[in-house]
Amino acid sequence: SQKIEQNSEALNIQEGKTATLTCNYTNYSPAYLQWYRQDPGRGPVFLLLIRENEKEKRKERLKVTFDTTLKQSLFHITASQPADSATYLCAPSNTGGFKTIFGAGTRLFVKA
């Protein structure tokens, strides 16, 4: 069955450092992959989408990579700030992309 794995343990980093979150998937070949941010008590907010033919995508301090051979995506936040503290969800989608399945998420804490 399709499986999405994200670091289950929280990631604690110091302000100003780069946070790197990992998303691995098995048993399917997504046409694209999305990353979302979720704050406690709120719905997820879309951050970035990367397609299977793209190796890397950037948006301000965010960078996503997508390695279809390794079946992995990495999500980087550079110059991290305490306001970046949240849960980050990975969501690979199959061709057709009519529905999106989410990973369990990784909780990020950025300490001042």
Next chain:
Amino acid sequence: SAVISQKPSRDICQRGTSLTIQCQVDSQVTMMFWYRQQPGQSLTLIATANQGSEATYESGFVIDKFPISRPNLTFSTLTVSNMSPEDSSIYLCSVKTGGYDEQYFGPGTRLTVT
């Protein structure tokens, strides 16, 4: 983008009763989805709400328990029927504007069943 509102934002219900959650979108959208998020867990897709036809349910979810209506392209309801404490969760409405677009989420409805 799309702005989504949900009603109610939270509710406490007794077991055996039903609750209907409303989802309103500020623009016409083709695809609308209902998710559940239990405490500390990720989102689980309940169903895809189809305009003018029956919803498409994911494995483990059935229409009798979670009936869904979608009368037009901006509105949907999810009913949680015959509730039990296991139904305590956050229920989220979500939309896509096209097959490959990002999803937008409502603020969620926090349901507690006692």
